[in-house]
Amino acid sequence: MSAPPTRYPQEIEIVNHFINRLERRLAGREELTLVNRLPIDECHLGVLAPWRNPDEAEPLDAGEMAEGESPAAPPKVARAVPVAAPNSRTGTSGEADDEEPEARRAPVERVDDQDVPRRPPSALGCELMLTPVDGKVSITVNLSFAFYTTHLPTYRQQLESLGGTYRPGTAPKAPPPPTPVPTGKRGKQSETAMTLAYALRRNAVQLENLTFTLDATKMTEQRDAGRIQTALDDAITRGLVDRPAPENTMATRAGAQLTEADLKDEKAFEQFIAAHMRDKKPGRPDPALQASLMIRTEPQANGNVRVSLYLSNDTLRNDQIRTQDNVNILADARLWGDVTQGTVAPIEILPIPRDYQYDRRVWGVGHNTSVTIDQQTGRFETHALARFDQPRLTTKDHLPTEFGRFAEDTFDVLAEIYAAMEAEVTHWQDKVLGTNSEGLTPEELIECQTDFERFQGEVHRFAAGIAALRAQPELLRAFQAMNRVMGRIAAKKGFHRWRLFQIAFIVTQLPALALRENVSGGEDHLGQHHDWTGDLDIADVLWFPTGGGKTESYLGLICCAILYDRLRGKAMGVTAWLRFPLRMLSVQQLQRAVTMIHEAQIELDGLGIQGEHDKLLLGYFVGSSTTPNTLDDKFFKDHATPESCEKFKMIADCPKCGGKGTVKMEPRAKQSRLYHRCQDPKCMYYLPVVITDAEIYRTLPALIVGTVDKAATLGMQERFGILWAGPRWKCPTHGYGNIDFCIYGCTLKMQDIAKLPLIQPKDPSPTLHLQDELHLLQEELGAFAGHYETLIRYCEEQAGGKKSKVIAATATIEGFEHQTRHLYGVRDARRFPSRGYKRHENFYAKIEETAPGVAKTARVFVAFRPSGLSTEAAARCARILNSTVTKLFEEEAATLAALKETTTPEELAALRHYYSMSLTYVASLTGGTRVKDFLNDASKEILNGARDLGVRYLSGRSSTGEIAGVIEEIESPGDWKSALHVDALVATNVISHGVDLERCNLMVMEKYPAETAEYIQASSRSGRKKVGLVVVVLPVRNLRASSIYSRFQEYHQHLDRMVTPVPVNRFAKQALRRTLSGTVAGLIYGLAMPTEKDKPQNGRMTQLKNVTQALKWLDRPLAPGGAHLWITNHLRGAQALGDGNYDAELESGQVALIDDAYRLLHARLVQHTKTAARQNLGDALNPKPMTSLRDVERSIPFRPDSVPYDTLDWFEHSGK
Template sequence: MLDSVVAEGRGDHMQTLSVAPKGRLWLGRLAPEIVVQNSRLGERSERLEPCEVGVRVRPTEVDGRTVTCAGRLVVWSEFDGGDAPDAPRWRKSDPIEVRADLPTPARLGESATSAGRDDFAAALRAVGADGMACEFQAELEMGKDGPELVVTLVNVSPEEIPGWDTKVYEAVLEVDSGPTAPFTLDNLPDSFRYDRTVSAYGVNGGVVRLGPETFRTEDAATHDQPRPIYWDDDAGQPPDLTFATLAAEPLPPLRDLVAACERWANVHWAPAVLTQRAIDEDWDAGMRDEADTEAGLFTEELERLRAGLALLERDDDLRRSFMLANQSFADSPVIRHTTWRPFQLGFMLANATSIVDDRHDGDRSVVDTLWFATGGGKTETYLLYVVTTAFYDRLRGKREGITSWGRFPLRMLSLQQTQRFADVIAAAELVRLRERIAGREFALGFLVGKPGTPNRIRASNRSAGDPDPTDPDMPARHQVLLRCPFCGSEGLHMAFDTGRWTLDHVCGAERCPWGARPLPFRVVDEEIFRSLPTVVLGTLDKAANIAMQAAMRGFYGAPSGRCPVQGHGFTYAPRSGSPGGCLFPGCQAQSGPLTQAADLYAPTVRMQDELHLLRDSLGAVDSHYEALLDALQQHYGSTPKVIASSATLAGHDEQVRALYRKTGRTFPRPGARAGWSFWSRATETLARRFAGLAPRGVTLEYATDQLTESLQRVTRRAVEDPASVAAEIGVDVAAIPLLVDNYGVDVVYGSNLKDVEAVARSFDTQIQLDRPVNAATLTGRTPLDEVRDTLARLVDPEPDFYDRVHLVAASSMLSHGVDVNRLNVMVMLGLPLATAEFIQTTSRVGRTHPGLVIVLHKIGRERDAAVYRTFPSFVGHADRLIDPIPITAKSRRVLELTFAGLVQARLYGIHEPAAIAAGLRQLTKPGPVRSAFNRLPVLEAAELQALVDMLNFDGPLDENLRRDLEAYLREFYRALNDPASSAEWVKQLFSTGEPMRSLRDVEAQAPVFSRGGRP
């Protein structure tokens, strides 16, 4: 497929064209050198429309050697093909091939040498291109590792010759360079793990090594990424890690797993082994120190595995919970695999202590991050941890309340991951029922809110856009699940139950073990507050609600009580529409008591997916809300375990310290060699082929249109003529439908919405094929129901190829949490600014089948150009090139943004319950708050100290922040006690602005008025 689209871009299989070749062909072409020299764009001109292509090597010595060069190219001439609009106008010449011996400079500083010009001129003259010429050139330059020899094929033709395109096309250079030494990549962190040698670099393209001293230029700079396996034979025979075995008798295989890890460590991390590698691989002192440090960290990880195993051996409830969690995975009808990968159980063992030990200074004082490659199974890993914890919560007496609150920075993650969580939670609920474990049903909540799902469904007084419970079409607009998690049926339907006042997913399949009952799955915010499902998933933004909603108390403490009316659920602070604190519309009942200890309600686990996305302003703001959540939950007597996950980390410990004020720890530790650890090892099987292309002389948009059209043409030819295609690629014709199924969808990814929207428009107007192209768009602006429908079509395509989705234009929404095995071809519009985004995005293809990633470099940009020169090395070492996460919790601007939310959340979470318990009124208006603060009392000095302690603003360098905090709080108390204040609500008393409605609201909002003056 790659060869076909590159050949199309070069024109390899074309003999005539109806348009000028410079307007159609965008690869393999070289402009005349004089054009580049005269361009006002300077160096950028050589990148946008190069005049040379070549190879850069390191000669073993500067010896004035003669290298052998072979060049191949074609040229195009104009001719009269007739009067028809699409008649051919341009004809390609026969191939021109020239070989020549090229002397090289004998010393640094000598002028470039050249050869072959006369031979090229004669060959071009023979095909009618009199006056055109090319030549081989050699230059000697000083690089960081010593002298570098650059050999190029250069177009030295004049700017114009009547009847001829003076560019040359299909240009290829082959060089027999003589003895060379490899380049050595810079000594970045973890260098002891990597092979840092590079045999040669391409000039304006890629290079392939044909032999020890022979190199050839390529239009595509390529790198093959191997697919990993999840066991290393150096550890011996893998233990039986199937769900069924671990559900029946988990200890023997877990003991075998820990023992295998010990054996592997002795082979790869032993001091004698590292000493020998240091000698063989010429490590410097810093590399050896790094290796010793990493060996120590691996030993610590091994100790955690041993501790987790010992805990499972002696704690009957924990062992039973683990067994029941495995039984849940074994029983689920939609989980297709039957066994765990070793690292998944390793994470469980390493963090087992945190399930049992709830001390704030124990294992819960550490943030544990699951650090593993995308597609390795991170979601299932923390699902195992969460479901084990849910069973353990039930066995220790937590019969209701949230076990895990998982948050996702992007909406697409929430939608994709929710289905996978629902599948396992449903199976766990059936296991709970079968085992007769006391407590409320295991349920799942989807806390996203507008515009994805409703915040509430009102019986009356609805605003424009609010869901109407009497509208029969309303429920279907808010479907989230793609299939029934109990039976796998796709026949779900939505219904609104006015008796229970719930928006329900209902399965109609006869064989469903849950029957026709509403699924234990809540998607409306107020329903989640009323029921407090066992697991809640949602967007990170919802953390801001703890300052806006008294009903968020169940996310850090206990609700006020429970409504005595069956089905109404938990109650919270009274409000004008709910005098008893019940959120059921119109309920006037007084709140009843809770049924378990108050300190059991708060989440046992807070889970943060894709930790690396909590950066910049979002991460800084969230750090204050993380501090707030911790302080509120500790006020109510418990401490959550924070777990996180990411495939791309840099500066992890500093990020965790800023976000959570805690120590950070990653699992699993990498091995002693890149791509080779106890937990996974690279194989020779291809996972992804990366190809870097630099469009020449055309816009990126044009190249994208041509490339996607070529990709679709390749697939459609296989659909129309499977026998010929099968013969050409050497497969059985019966395999063609499978190939079409897995390579018939092309993803075009842009890191900004402007690029994505432009591509989406081009799909409709610029791609010229016999049959229409069906395109979809996945961005943050795509409505949730459209996202859901597109994902469903991608996972389960229509039978007829021409009815399917063929092209997907996507933004960063795609780069996290989208697991569709049919996505195996991606075109990337320019290199993302962050290496982490590059890694995350490209991992969306090639999940189970070899993937193709084509990066169209925006070659005019300095960074794209720099990466293109070393593209294979960039891809191979991308995980080392990730920028540390920029984040700080100690910023005056961030404090300005969060101050109102911090104070108001403490008001609703701590002071209002105390006020109501003392017989005072609800604390939503200044008057009652003023009275409560005087009666309880809530003193300014005490409140200031609580905020300082919460935010860790107690260091000598935090004096200015403490002073700001004191000033903001003093102004709040002044406004609160001002009898002349016109503020109607407490939120209007803050001099820094009202509490944030979203953690992303970091810029001042500007009203937009219509022509009539109405906002």
């Protein structure tokens, strides 16, 4: 079923609808009276708490100190207002900036958490930088806040607090004692049933047109002259007219005892109240509520003046009755106003590198709030719920990119695109650089020139792709066939054309495919010659914002490469190996990839290829925690039925008939296979997918999809080398092999295998190595992965003859050149697409607009700092979002009345499809469990008792089958009233990469991730196709979160520039020492065994697993009579040394480290041959080869002194 259509105005309106309700609930505006609940637990926006003893200086909020302020205590009169420490020369607190001498540099991102008081701050406000007129500045300030007064409950409130019901005019249904009375979270004491409740009423204060004229030449302070306090006192007096509670009501929150007779009816209850109040004074807030506004000026050296405005709760803390502090708050506080004399100047410079496309200026800084400032009009406003609307990028569609045209009029349509590229080059060169149409400075023009040259290179590579098609007829056929395949797939989703960057990227990669046939150059359609000899030594990084279509780009390229391999005579073997850093990444992509393989096979069947060739398969190459590594008799005994194998199902939908959830598992012991098979009686299709390591080695799928960790298997698995060296023989029952035996249980013996025809595969190594989510390969994982990546590339070149082309995809691009060089040992790396000369716009994409200059929103970020714990606040936000969803369904008429763009029930139903599920991103397993439990407990409240809330929880502990099942439930939501409907998804970062769910548009982030890259990735789960909402809970104890909150707009405008370069260093000493064992074993399994020329019956290949035989291979001299061992050269090659890709000093240090580490390892191997009973190579290597790239800790061997090693070895192995 296709998703219902919606319009952008409807989407942004419904998102605003959710935001408005969220703000009302978080600010406490929807409940004017709280019964037996504290304001501190219900109010989370603009909350100001009482402050310390006036004889003590109020310490700065830790958040404020994080923002680069001086920790010196301010004068007592200043209260909690931060004091800046400006540089006396420049008026800044840091390094002067040539561009903005008056603007100080904003603090660098910090990720450290410090313990700060959990209590809310006692002041909020903002700071502006103003340019005075005639030595003065004038500001008009408006403000508002709410406060609470304590009252006696009404009869209805008393009954409801005890769980009873109120029916006017009839005898109430009194609650049977003892019913526990609900309490606030603070205090935790149990309140006995049948006690008098307390009621806290919300009151509002608003003052406008407070005008301040300030001397900009002096450091001054001004206050509001008591106007706020007068308004507050008056509001308190008005608020306490009706049913004021007696003094000290909040001292214990244990009200007077009630009897059933007191609750018989309203008259009896009022008589009890009258008796209770006899001889008691009506209470006022204690200590007395106090509030004020303060403005401070700080002259700057350049003539500007820094103006700080703070609204503060001056109420003293109640040291005897701490509960009273949780009542004496000011809530929902905000400031707004205008600069009436003077102009706004930037106050800070963001700490990001200079770039001509980015404006680093900050125009205002909030404190304990966010602030927006109109630099033209001088209008400013604080926002406790910060907001940023992120624009949506869209592809340019001014050029023909229909699949059919590329399949039929290939060169004509490519020439048309190339001509447009050249026109862009001419415009950039003549206008932007030649006449400086963008008004850039000389330094900025140099940067722009660099971007121009990169785009020129991109155009040149596109032309080289055209030349490759002209030089290789089989490549042209494959390219045309690929367009037919991808066109059929897209048509099922309602698309008929490529995005421009997708097809351009594929064309630029075609020369790398032509190199497989030793075609290293050719002429394009204009007769220009292109040479691409060194293309395999350069990594290409595909960069586009999340949700932009990267997956289809590389699937199209993979499809073209597979078809090309078959057309050029490669009848078997791996064409592409697609890797993901996390298991979750490959669940949804796997479904897309299987569909592509299915359609590619259909296309191949119609191409009339001569000779036999394998059917196309996809191999799912992951760890044993997801799928079994081997299939033996025990496995099939334990998993004899399809039902017992369901946990291994990776694909739910049939790519042939399109059936949803029709695929089931089918074990076949004879063939030693686990099949995915469609169970639709009209289909019964066997899906082209294998999911175990053993099947992959025996079938050699054209496409392998798996996790990056599987590379470590090379150090333990003797069959691994078949992936690039190809097979030597084929068992009629079980498939390919390259060592001395088939699978365990096969009737073929070694001498039988020797009689099988010798297979000489063509170009057996993969054409493409593709890495998705490149930025996740960092630190230890990146260093370890880099060692195994270069080892595999070396083995491929030595055993198969050619390197693979390295392609990576990422949505966060910072530092990719360094990262790819350290990961893959390549000479250089290129980004595609390159930048244009305008931000958010290049040749392929631009900001989508509703009108000229009016950007469409992709997702709306809102954020706040709660008064309590962030996990509880996140759960509360999810509850609010889900209860709002309930109103969309149950209060349809009221919802339609509130929405202007959505006018019919059908339109509302379409919106509900995309906005009826919340996603809560949590930072820990504990946080996820707490949010899940909170939502389950609030189920009755959220859904008004209609059914239980459908909550799902995904974490790193979830199996792939569970993840796939939840995705299927979300993508096929069913009826909202159904008990199977998924209302809320709670997930750890397992959801933050590679998951494309168009219904995840209401998102809550429990914590701000430690890295901006993770924030970008996680938040982009929302708003993939429709406008999304991301609610960010900024933890109180996090200094970095405080800084982000204070500069929310500017931070999100520069998110991509806030990404830190990926830290990875392949030259780390401990990394080499940890991977050397696996490298040595990998050279034996991945190079020695696959290239061994002896016949299988001699057992030579199997013997290499023996330590003595392995040492003979390792100790082979480089040349007859030579003393230098050839393994030394292999180890250096496996580390990508000697090609000039790294600094000479680094390389020499690594060579010395390799030599030292190998000598030690070799000595241990020799010692093992003399002392150990078992001579297996895997047992002899010390340290053991890594079982996973996350296997960071090195094991430490130990033994009792009194027990011989041989005895322990027997217990470990033979004694089992």
